[in-house]
Amino acid sequence: MEWSTLGRPRNSCRGGIHPRNFRLTLLALCLFLVVVAGSLVFAGYARAKKHITLVVDGKEVTLETRVNTVGDLLETQGIRLGSWDRVEPDPSAPVTEGMRVVVRRAVPVTVTADGKTLKLLTAAPTVREALQEAEVVPGREDIVTPGPAEKIRPEMAIRVIRVRQVAREIMVPVPYSIRREPDPGLMRGQVKVVRAGRQGKEKQRWVLVYHDGREVKRVMEASQVVTPPVDRVVRVGTLQQVSRGGRDIRFSRVINMVATAYTYTGNNTAYGVPPRVGVAAVDPRVIPLGTRLYVEGYGYATALDVGSSIRGNRVDLFMENAAEARRWGVRRVNVYVLD
Template identity: 75%
Template sequence: MEWSTLGRPHKSFCGGTHPRNFRFILLSLCLLLAVVVGSLVFAGYAWAKKDVTLVVDGKEIALETRADRVEDLLKMQGIQLGPRDRVEPGLAEPLTEGARVVIKRAVPVSITAGGKTVELLTTADTVGEALKEAGITTDKDDIVKPGREEKVHSSMSIRVTNVEQVTREIMVPVPYRVRREADPRLPSGQVKIVQAGRQGKEEQRWVLIYHDGREVKRVLEASHLVLRPVDRVVRVGTLQQVSRGGRNITYSRAIEMVATAYTHTGNNTASGVYPRYGVVAVDPRVIPLGTRLYVEGYGYATALDMGSSIRGNRIDLFMESAAEARRWGVRRVMVYVLG
């Protein structure tokens, strides 16, 4: 008994014995299945690849990668991070098509504030951010160099100057003026105080500016006169002629002086002449030697001598005898400079 073809045992799909048509159909199905599987494998392979951009310190690099996370990408590119380097997005973040991974390398900067200098490794973009990272707070009046908005670069030196303003109120004296009035009744060169001067008082408000505790400037903000000063009034003599012994004496100036007397010592005067009545000793800084004078109570005289004790407004009158010198004693006289 013969078995029919349909009754023969066979393998499923692409194996076994089949009629020619059936065998062709199975072969076609097998080929189709192989194409589908290959396409799926290829699609999965292509789907795993991503186009990303890697930015390292401002330099952009376009990459094609199969990395799933940011950390995997950096490992594939052989990029090692320092302890203070910054990565955005974070290392654990998934990597997607078109992702942009930015690496900011930390740079060293020095910051001087309050008299102390600190070294900082930072990824801050601006000086202000670096100060904040270092825990340094500044007021609006503080001086920051370079400015707070300046870009940070490697080995940058940043200095913060603390600026403080202090207001103080003080009382200061106001000097009086000296008012001179001509008086024709006084001899020329003589002065007479008519009214003593008195200082005034002024209350002032100052703003003191300190840089790191050291005063650098002060500004007068306001002032108020509390006590008005009183002028000193001085009368100045203009009289240049006096009448003495029935004669009018014309002079250039008059000096009130303390007058003493001396007599022969056996020595010539400082000018080399032998002493005689009418010779007087003076301080050359007040009355030059050789000057002609008229001394009240003594008469006409010439400054021809000096003495170690004759200083300032003092004059020493020569007398012919010691008795005359003792009788003169010490007097306050008016000395007129002639000519």
């Protein structure tokens, strides 16, 4: 006799659950119980009292709370956040034991940079972060006032000064020196140029510092003499005695001057005495009044008068009459300033 294929499977259990399925069912039940227990534990923890620190605009308080999230905490404390206010941690973060929650209210500040002033509300803690919000990026050399680490205050004015340095090379003249050599063959006060001086050239490297496009400082970094200067050499007379009219004349200096002549004008001299032969009008800046002189071609004289046209190395000599003054005319003479 043949068995029908509709018979009971070879490995089946009569009227019961397969052992393997039973084990799987038991495992699933255990996992379910674990999840439920964990949820109950978590729920219990979440509802337990937690000690937290709440800081609002720098004012700090310690609280006990059973709320679940930072947002719930703010709501229970009646704290409403404006559009630009900040809270750390995020409102969705769970409240944990010992947590520190910081609320920063946005305050108005101004940021000036690149010729523009921006007004903004910010809850940034420092100037550095406020600049980041304003999308202002200071360069390495730029000046930020107040400093980047300064704490933000209401109505704070923040300024970024753009600093630019430009290197420049220039050529500048180097002045020559004057070398004086004594010459006993020349009278004291006389000077003879032996060699003309010549300026040199120096290459200089300067760094120009600009603040917001305006030059505020320049610093010379280096210099190099390209062409050295040539000294001017002059011979200076040391002779202090000459013979004139059979007499030795000692003098402190000699001045080559343009000499003219004048006669009576009806006025006293600037020295307060009537004019006479032997009176000379001078520029007091060159020859002080009261100085004794010897004028070549005229003789001894004293500086007692002045004149509006007598300026610099000029001397006006008094003559007895107009005819003598005309004969004198205008000439160059050596004037000896006597000791």
